[in-house]
Amino acid sequence: MDDAELFLKFKRGDKSTFCQLVEKYQYAVINTCYRFLRNRDEAEEAAQEVFLKVYLSANSYQPRAKFSTWLFKIVMNLCLNKLRDKKKYSSLKIDNPFYKNQIENDIPALTESQPDKSYEHKELKRIIKDAIDSLPENQRVAIMLNKYEGFSYQDMAKILDCSVSSIQSRLFRAKESLKKKLEPYIKKDAI
Amino acid sequence: MKCQKIKKRLSVFVDGEVKEKEKNKIQAHLSTCTYCAQEAKTLFSLQALLVEEKETIKPSPYFINKLEQRIAQLETKKSPLRKLLESINRALVPATITSVLVIGTLFGNKLGEVFYSRISKLLNPGESASIQETVDQSLYLNSLDDFPSESLGGVYIALITENQSSQSR
Numbered sequence: 001m002d003d004a005e006l007f008l009k010f011k012r013g014d015k016s017t018f019c020q021l022v023e024k025y026q027y028a029v030i031n032t033c034y035r036f037l038r039n040r041d042e043a044e045e046a047a048q049e050v051f052l053k054v055y056l057s058a059n060s061y062q063p064r065a066k067f068s069t070w071l072f073k074i075v076m077n078l079c080l081n082k083l084r085d086k087k088k089y090s091s092l093k094i095d096n097p098f099y100k101n102q103i104e105n106d107i108p109a110l111t112e113s114q115p116d117k118s119y120e121h122k123e124l125k126r127i128i129k130d131a132i133d134s135l136p137e138n139q140r141v142a143i144m145l146n147k148y149e150g151f152s153y154q155d156m157a158k159i160l161d162c163s164v165s166s167i168q169s170r171l172f173r174a175k176e177s178l179k180k181k182l183e184p185y186i187k188k189d190a191i
Numbered sequence: 192m193k194c195q196k197i198k199k200r201l202s203v204f205v206d207g208e209v210k211e212k213e214k215n216k217i218q219a220h221l222s223t224c225t226y227c228a229q230e231a232k233t234l235f236s237l238q239a240l241l242v243e244e245k246e247t248i249k250p251s252p253y254f255i256n257k258l259e260q261r262i263a264q265l266e267t268k269k270s271p272l273r274k275l276l277e278s279i280n281r282a283l284v285p286a287t288i289t290s291v292l293v294i295g296t297l298f299g300n301k302l303g304e305v306f307y308s309r310i311s312k313l314l315n316p317g318e319s320a321s322i323q324e325t326v327d328q329s330l331y332l333n334s335l336d337d338f339p340s341e342s343l344g345g346v347y348i349a350l351i352t353e354n355q356s357s358q359s360r
Contacts, residue, residue, distance in 0.1 A: 022258060026250045034248050044251060051258055052265070128244050146206065147241045153208050172202045179237055186236045 003067035011058045021067070022051055028149060029075055035144050036079035037086065038133070046082055050075050066155065073159045076141060083137075124185060131181040139174035142167060194220075197227050205234040 001009075003024070006017040029050055034043035053074050061070055132140055138160075145151045145159065153167045160167070179186070197220050203209050204217050221228045251257075338344035 019255065019259075022255055026254055030250045030254075031247050034246075040248055043248065044254065047250070047254070048258055048261065052261060055262055056265070125244050125246050128241065129246060132241075143241070147238065148245055153203075153206070168203055168208075171206070172199070175202050175234060175237060178241070179233060182237065182240060185240060186233055187239075 004063050004065075007058070007061060007067050008063055011061070018055060021054075025068070025071060026051075029071070032072070032075050032144060032149060033079055035132075035148065036083050038129075042082070046078060050078055053078065065158070069151075069155050069158045072145065072149065072151070076145075076159055080137070080141075127185065128182065131178055134181070135174050135177060139170050139177070142170040143174050143178075146171060194224060194227055197221075197224070198230060201227070201231055201234055205231065205238060 003021060006021055010017040010021070026047065030043055030047040033046040033050070034040065037043050037046060050071075054071060057074075061067075132143060135143065141160065142156065145156050146153075151159065153164045156167045157164045197217060200209065200213070200217060204214065209217065221231055338348055340346075340349070
């Protein structure tokens with residue numbers, strides 16, 4: 001049974017199928033939220049909100065749409081709203097010494113899960129993360145959906161409510177920018 | 192295809208989003224142009240770097256339990272308006288059936304009256320009166336008011352009436 005069928009079963013009252021979908025997508029949803037919000041707790045809370053929204057807005061789901069496309073449309077809208085709120089909030093408190101301490105405390109918490117990784121490896125991850133974070137929002141979203149969630153251009157266009165050619169140009173510009181920023185780490189002889 | 196045009200399409204090519212015909216054209220160009228071939232290599236390397244070095248986190252073990260609790264809370268905290276709408280929804284089916292029956296009966300009655308008045312207008316007055324009489328008799332059951340004279344009841348009634356009249360004399 002595919003995702004759409006499971007969700008239609010849930011719409012008809014079978015709540016167990018909703019849990020099956022949560023189990024299947026929780027990992028992808030949390031990680032997408034994390035790539036936007038860059039905080040584990042906030043990402044988990046956002047993912048909870050996403051699934052609650054899915055639960056409550058089941059009636060708005062049209063079976064002709066792919067379930068994953070519909071789900072990630074909710075993820076994108078929620079994360080972008082949260083990110084905008086966060087930016088507004090952080091611009092107000094960036095000079096607050098308490099907030100600076102909080103950021104410093106957050107750094108080891110994020111890296112604790114990979115204690116065996118070398119410092120260089122961690123550093124490379126941080127550089128890539130920073131390079132992606134520095135992209136304009138629409139290019140960053142395109143990179144995340146394509147490279148990390150594996151969505152096709154067609155599905156991305158549906159999620160982001162734009163044309164396929166717009167997706168192509170966002171990805172082209174994002175890659176041009178990342179090529180410059182990550183030039184020392186790109187292996188020139190690889191295919 | 193010229194290098195300029197190829198460069199614009201390389202990103203789509205690396206993502207595997209070009210059609211077979213275009214893919215063949217690009218591959219043919221890459222086998223002859225070292226500049227574009229190097230550009231394609233760079234894009235493939237960038238893709239590998241992004242995917243291999245992606246940072247991932249695991250959901251907490253209580254993620255689903257927490258979500259189930261929040262859903263349960265939502266279910267119990269349904270707004271009075273929503274409860275009202277649900278009860279209206281439940282009552283809607285019997286109410287609709289009753290309304291259909293009542294409207295159907297009234298409409299049928301009205302239709303009968305209209306039909307009868309039109310028929311009466313088409314017939315001459317004598318026929319109309321006899322139809323009226325038949326209808327009245329069948330509708331009001333006047334024929335059952337008296338016993339027919341040949342029946343046992345009729346004979347019995349005649350005897351009683353005769354006895355009463357002779358006693359009174």
